Amino acid sequence: MEKKDIIQSFKDSLFTGLIALALFGPIVGLRTVSKGEGLFITPQWGVVFLLVGLCILGRFLININSARRKEFKIFSTLSSKFSSITEDKAKHFAITGILFAVVFPFLPFTDRYFMDVAIMILTYIMLGWGLNIVVGLAGLLDLGYVAFYAVGAYSYALIATTFGWSFWICLPLAGVFAAFFGILLGFPVLRLRGDYLAIVTLGFGEIIRIILINWYEVTNGPDGITGIPRPSFFGLPFKRSPDEGETSFHLFFNLEYSTMHRIIFLYYLILVLALITNYFTLKIRKLPVGRAWEALREDEIACKSLGVNPTNTKLTAFAIGAMFGGFAGSFFATRQAFISPESFTFIESAIIVAIVVLGGMGSQTGVVLASIFLIGITEMFRDLEQFRMIAFGGAMVLIMVFKPKGILANRKPTILMHGDKK
């Protein structure tokens, strides 16, 4: 390394230190402490200088370390190898994944916490697959997807608490309601594309949330809805001591009572719902309507010139995407037994969009990987409390740096003339 290079990298690291100072100065340096009457600022410049020093040193080491490029290359070839493996053996990969998901609750290390995380990841996978229809296939950037999730959850909660209908009747109803709202959103945004569409859908998501907060008579406002019925195992409730004339799950199968039964049942429920979503999407992608969605994403004007009705095509995409969001919503409601507008904020939409985009638009396996990666990492760092969002952001940055088109970006044609050539 020449002297010039060293000076150059030294300058660069000093500049990095300047940026670090600007960031850490106010964030870390000025700490507010409440003493008695008011809030006082306690400066802690020592920590700031330590952090800035670390940044300068780190940057300098990175700069002079010429092996850096090589290391990064290894990482990116690894990641591209990984995606080529999963693409070649997509079927095997999928089957292994499903098998693993099926036996997961009975693995020795699986405990309550793992199950909860797995259920959460599966919920996001299902939402991601649902949104994939709208964003990945039809190319309509929907930033308000959580609205349909909310509609599904509230439909289930309201119907189940008011009429006492069972989960299995409420589930399709919730899907229908959500699909209806999908069409409702679809109409005004038919002419919009890109950024404008994103803004309007974002607004729609907020409108639904604000209605839920303010329509107190129906939705119980910010207090939310409590006492949502839990799902039963085909009529057998998961209760320690069933009501008169009822048999509960553990008595029927002669098992020791355990709260895990219900968790495992919920796990399989969301697994089945998610797999139905996946199967449906894979199927419909190969049908004319699926191809029309993708064609619409590619070029709307060309679609019109070929006689494809863009209105119907977009509305079906919105409706079907929303329907799966509604299913996931009613699952969420029955799992939590309590819902409030708090659960349906914009950050949820953002996470789902992030999962779809980072997974690789339109890729079903990509959604799974991105969900596990994003949600899993956020969970792993739960001990860091609010700083775990840094891990979330970090995960996003990593994917964007090494896989700018998403984890699995390759698209397979929906129909082949010459068959699979290997």
Place this chain on the structure above:
Amino acid sequence: MSNLLSVENLTMKFGGLTAIDDLSFDAKNNQITSIIGPNGAGKTTVFNCLTGFYKPTNGQMFLHKEDSKISLRKYTDFKIAYVAKVARTFQNIRLFPAMSVLENLLVAQHNELMVASGYSLFGLLNLKTYRDKEKLAVDKARYWLDIIGLTHRADDNAGDLPYGDQRKLEIVRAMCIEPRLLCLDEPAAGLNPKESAELNKLLKFIKTEKQTGILLIEHDMSVVMGISDHVVVLNYGKKIFEGTADQTKNSKEVIEAYLGVDE
């Protein structure tokens, strides 16, 4: 030969700008009618009016069927292709680049396949009626791909094809909707002489074998003069000449306005 399309007193104004001024012409069945003229003469605007992308300020456009005639004004955007069976291609190619060549041709058969799939219901149930229809659609695609010699690339992405092949693919994609009138907007732009000779062959084939009327906008005179049965010359939105290719070549107005004089 019978009339296929008659344009009557077509006028299109964008605010104060008159892009097309009182234009009337006819196009006949099984003929290639070319529209030529300098840049900005309003050629593409005529196409956009015909294919429903613009609503003309004034005037009528009729498509003749055996005895009846339908007014194209009544149909807007996708219905022009769906109901009136007028297909078009674009000046800057508009394929679906991330979809395969075969898929491009299947999207063009969307409406028939949609009905065959029972609006997706039969398709989801994987009924035989739908599978058979899909096979027919693939056969039709193969027929056209054989003609332009791209069958071996059917499963590749359309965006990966060379430019000339993309042009041809766009034309046969438009043919997959079985149009009665095919409007081609500068199909020879950017093609080398060999490719434009192939294009001529393809257009002649469509004209004679498929009984489709062709409306052509083109700057490449080797294409225009080689295959046109009828030429309409526009300048500043007005028709300045109409006649056969030979008449056009020798017309004083056309030479002055557009073709220019050989040094």
